Amino acid sequence: MIKKIIFTIGFLMTFAASAQKVNDNEAVTSIAEKLRLAMISGEKTALESLILPELTYGHSGGHIDDAKEFVEKLVSKKSDFLTIDITNQTINIVGSTAIVRHHFYATTADFGKDPGDVTLDIVLVWVKTGNGWKLLARQAVKSGKKK
Template sequence: MKTFYSLITLVGLVACNPQGQEGASTIERTVEAFRQALVDADTAALERLTAASLSYGHSSGIVESKEEFIRTLATGASNFLSIRLSDQQITTSGDVAIVRHQLEAETADAGKDPATIRLQVMTVWQRADGQWKLLARQAVR
């Protein structure tokens, strides 16, 4: 019986761990900063928020490196007028976080009529030097 109560106490401590809550809060803030950097086409922020080995997958099947991804936004080939995220779920394991959400955006990509897109997105973030960096992203319609 004593072991049972010890186990219940341990589970309660883990569930209420402020470090875990702080970690989720930190990744939420990072995802929001990334969302805003996409809308602003803020290349300096995108540089800071993405890993050197970024694999950025679009719903069209195109996969870009970090350099290609940032260049596409900087040139206006990909242009987000607004982005709204919903139904966000965050799972962390050590220095890795998986974030899933629905993305609804207004776009005005170069050479195309303005459009509204709705996607399911999964991003993988890695904590390096105290900061979350986007390592991979994949979107599907």
Template structure:
């Protein structure tokens, strides 16, 4: 049975309009999809995103403090930034605990002329933060004055301890 046959016996004949084709261009579809997605994301995740941003900012400050402490070879600052059970892995495969890392980093056998943490990323997952960056540095050896460049990929894991973030582990890979 067609619409015309139904309409013949109905008092609404002439009042029924034929269906029109709805034309949507890609731009309108993209804009409406973007608007709905933005509203959904904002409504569902505004608070966790703000909390994560505060933690990410706190971790970023600790990472920068760690970089400056390495350049200064400051044992007190390095000790305050590291977890007691630190696992510090070098690109050579050598792994140090907190005491050994601090002793070797501040023994005066070499000094950093520069350390850059390029393209850092920080991802906070609960009470942990995963930090990755490209390490570009230059050291000067105390014994012979030889300058040694290093080009590494670094992975750091920071753990929240109360309101403070501490370095739990660090691993390096040569590039």
């Protein structure tokens, strides 16, 4: 009888952990989409609600933005994304950390520059906090892949 109880408890714990991972996966997918939309809109409140103050945001050219610079560039349209398309997204959740990888295709109209197209491979690191998933790190590398 005790073996059956232990087996049942173990099964329920495994099931609960699996269900939590599915919920976290859906939450990270949703928050990554919110980031995509906020980067297009340049809405300060939306951007700030998605990131941690310790954000490190690496550009494909090597420049690193902190949280303040990341938000300021998008709000001021110094970095202006007209469109952003995400493909081949994968999510790997380890504890309270989510690693998201995807291909990033964008049309830009950065202030003072000619319009352009950007093709990048991105890795995002999200951390689960008491207020949901927040972006801690992002790194981009140039990609030869075309849309």
